[in-house]
Amino acid sequence: MPDPERDFGVARFLAVDHADSPTLTPDGRLLFLADTSGTPQVWTVAEPAGWPDRLTPHEERVSALAASPTDEAFVYAMDAGSDERDQLFHYDLATGVERALTAAPDATHSWGAWGPDGDRVAYAANRADGARFDVYVQSVGGVAPDGSRDPAGDPERVFEGPGGFLSVAAFGPDGDRLVLTKAHSSYDEDLTLLDLDTGETTRLSDDTEATYSHVHFDGDGGLVCVTDRGSDTAYVGRVSLADGSVTPVAGHDDAGGDPGSDAWDVDGFAFDRDTGRLAYTVNEGGYSSLHAGTLATGADGDPTLDPVDAPTVDGVVSDLGFGPDAERIVFTHTSPTEPYGVWSVGFGDDTATEWTPVGTNGLPDDAFRAPETVRYGTFDGREIPAYWTLPPGVDPDDPDASVPAIVDVHGGPEHQRRPWFYPTKQFFLHRGYAVLEPNVRGSSGYGKAYAHLDDVEKRMDSVADVAAGVEWLHGVPAVDEDRIVAYGRSYGGFMVLAAITEYPDLWAAAVDFVGIADFTTFLENTGEWRRSHREAEYGSLADDYEFLQSISPLTHIENVRCPLFVQHGANDPRVPVGEAEQVAAAAREQGVPVETLIFEDEGHHTTSRENLIVEFEAIAAFLDEHV
Template sequence: MRDIERYLNIRSAYGGSLSPSGTLAFLMDTTGVPQVWTLSEPEAWPEQRTFYDEAVSFVSCSPTREEAVFGMDEGGDERMQLYLLDLDPDPTADPIAGLTLPFDISESDARAKHRGGTSGRSEPRPSDARAKHRWGGWSHDGERFAFASNRRDEAAFDVYVQGRDERGDEAELVHEGDGWLTVEGFSPDDSALIVTEAYSSFDQDVYALDLPSGDLTHLTPHEGTVRFLSATWAPDGRGIYVVTDRDSDLLYLARVGLDGALEPVVEDDEWNVDGVALDHDTGRAIYSRNVDGYTELTVGDLDGATFRGGRTLDLPPGVAGGVSFDEGARSFSLTVTGSVENANVHVVDVTSGERERWTRASTAGVPRESFVEPELVRYESFDGLEIPAFFSVPWAANERDGAVGDGVPVVVDIHGGPESQRRPSFYALKQYFLRRGYAVFEPNVRGSTGYGTAYAHLDDVERRMDSVADVRAGVEWLSRQPVVDPDRIVAFGGSYGGFMVLAALTEYPDLWAAGVDIVGIANFVTFLENTGSWRRELREAEYGSLEDDREFLESISPVNTVDAIRAPLFVLHGANDPRVPVGEAEQVAEAAREQGVPVETLIFEDEGHGVAKLENRIEAYSRIVAFLDEHV
């Protein structure tokens, strides 16, 4: 049997961006962490452009020059810095020439710390490495870019504009914020920016920031919680397109005028319209629908409040996104992935709709035909609510008639968020579990996105534990499946999913053979007290506030009922985690041990909210698999 290291070496290529010459810049994790690579034609040999030990988080090509900005943090601390990368360097130049990093590190120190740097000159843009920098896009003339940063106040984001030839400390502060601001892009004439402000995952506002005057115009005044997402300027600069659920349970595409008037453009009576991409020069547009987790893309043209000539693309079943138009919007790049397809970047011809895969990320010798496609199922929860889930069964189990008591073990993998959705994208660890004979069950419990606003709010604050009851109902459904051994069911999840694991183990201890908590919340009070100050208010909007709901938060915190746990527990965390601080792992592991629960812990000093580095992933998941093999 192929070992787990082989599966964890299955690569992903994604996040494509097209340069003016048609060069595709993208991220690929061939070295063990995502780095910037480029291609000049489909399936050519790619050229690696960055050579860091840390993961690169995005790359965005200039609209006018052969250069790009990429982002990178240190050790998973999420304090991303921005760097300018020359995509067309002098081939005789020293590949490290001109490289200086934040912190005023000398060039020689930077080599030692990051093992090289870039192929082509790479210069840091914002220079305050203690702060987060969130990319806001290039101006259309390629002379400037915008970003949001909490340089001035860690708990709030301001808006900055910077010239491409300026250093980070020369960026111009163009607007001071007092909350979670995001820059969504320059207007077609580069005179204004879209700025959004988030109060929670389900409540945002959209503003137009006039750069010459500094005036900020509020475009979306509203009462209650309303989502305004995927904001982009209209080609004429006199309006903004958004995806919103204003006066609707489902998201739809709308146009908001600079006077605040909102006009629906594309509505759907069954599924969310969850994103839009637009080329300002041509009006060419693409919107996506989330159809039971699967992506459907439609290409056409936006003209005022009308979407013209819509044509749905032929895509493999799965998830697709990350659109980047080429010059003239004749084609666009797109990341495509599916349950049995590792992520790759495709380029689509707008006129014909023909799609060509440009990258060929390796499957590390694991045959694609060995991967398992899930079945989309639904089960009834305690109150009659229908819960969707993806259920994957090992090939060998599919080929025989199972019987209760003679079935396979199951990993119940619960997504994080909770404002998220398990969708049919490629997950190497899942395929490895299936290869080892475990089935995998992935429920989208109440509180998940993708099924309407009402469904997403069903777990808010005092209804938090109803979502845990959905997990119990899922296990009861599994126990009725002949292929499943009900005595060998594992609770597995990360981040908020880690909380769900701990809550399931304490609320329903007799259901579980083992639990795996990855960067999970054990105590909502200490989590909210210690999470990054810039995100505390957004999290309180979902979970409840320390001021008003402390007693309730204590009552649902698994660390306070850990004496109920019966199943062995594996706890994994990153020491640099700014979202769920490592103290959450430490306190629940200690408390469980004191109750005599078999506990295994693994904390990485160079990781944050998850495990990014290949060598750490190999160690982490090798130990998790050994733990499950021993106890399950």
């Protein structure tokens, strides 16, 4: 436990602001999201480290933000009670007037792209059928000669989706085409060109498994994007609009991305069509490297990159974007000891400038700890990458330290724990807990082959990787092997429940956030549009029902030995709250101490700072009692 005089409390850590999602207006005005008021809202700042102005006044979270390409205006998305049924709003910076573009609270509106003239937007929504996303184009209204603004038009459905999730990836430079992506699974997408005049579609993807993200028209008969087509890891590629063929441009590596191979994914990309300038990030074992250059044509006629200088970054970079004339690159930056903030760099420069220094509420520098990257062996000889952090002042070789440890498993499962700033992790480190964050098989960031190692019948292999992490902890002299906590959110919540039922003797306590307790009830009750996507990962109700029951933690609940904390949001559209209710009830029937915390005004994520404080104060008290 921390020194009583330095017990800062979880509220102090959670009040560290988080700024991200930068976007620049045609005049170069920086807009971004920040949670200074308790939920993410839109803010603006005129100069680096200047005093920011809050633009949106809401209590509900803003989840997406995009500046107009032609006007001093932006569109943002906002849901209610964290239910993920986003509605879209238009905000005029000249007048401060904001207007709802959509008003269908039972539907989810997934932001897509601005039209090139700034008069229309395109997005996907399940307005007509909850199980199907269609594509809509809508006028945002215009400024009349007398200065008044014409009202926004009604949504026009321009494409009926085939069922499941569909996204608008890009709006064509002439305003007559859209690029759509249809996800069959996390690693298998269709890429389609939609002609808005005729309604005809052209498939640009082939029958191989591949993903396509950060898509831009290049102005020369192609698209540039991040893809992993024909490769285990993702790279910047050019897709021909004539035949759908893909040519690597940058970041391509023929090697597999399995941990330890040093073949990495490109995971971020920005492109300016007028200048041909681009920027991209490479995920090197979780840490980002930033690259920039200009798209050019090689001697063989294929696209290539003329590189320029870019700054070296320590941590993780995301949300890349260009400003007017591509003179400036903006991005979000974070590291284990540095909160999320917005930075910029001049194109070709090697020094970045921080625009939103959010501060740390007076917490001293030694209140934040950086992890060590480690690898530990698992049952099949594979090595599992992980981040390992000890609390302040602890010698890992000191057997008298007797440190409790939290094994924090990420969600997804097609996700990756990276060296981000986690205020709650820092809080637990400050309270004397060590933290192990494994990227078990099935994680992203290490190529497609590694991500597929836990598919369907191989699901429990990833749980065995968690148990192997505990065995590794047993070899750290400073760790008390009788005080190890299983901890995880969403799919990580399933991993917690699976770990305490499959390996019950390893754990002193468990904390499950919005976890899957029974795969069959989860798939039956999750959002209709998500079901087929999730079945591709977990197995289908039609073909794998008995198997899904056999690997569900609820089936083996009698094995649980340790106290259990269960947190959920009543509005969760992904993992319905019934998963929490049934596992808590079943564990109590076994005589297991169970504490539940269900927020009626939250969903899959706890989004308000007020609720987060309640949540983590309760978890800290639970762990104090049982660990």
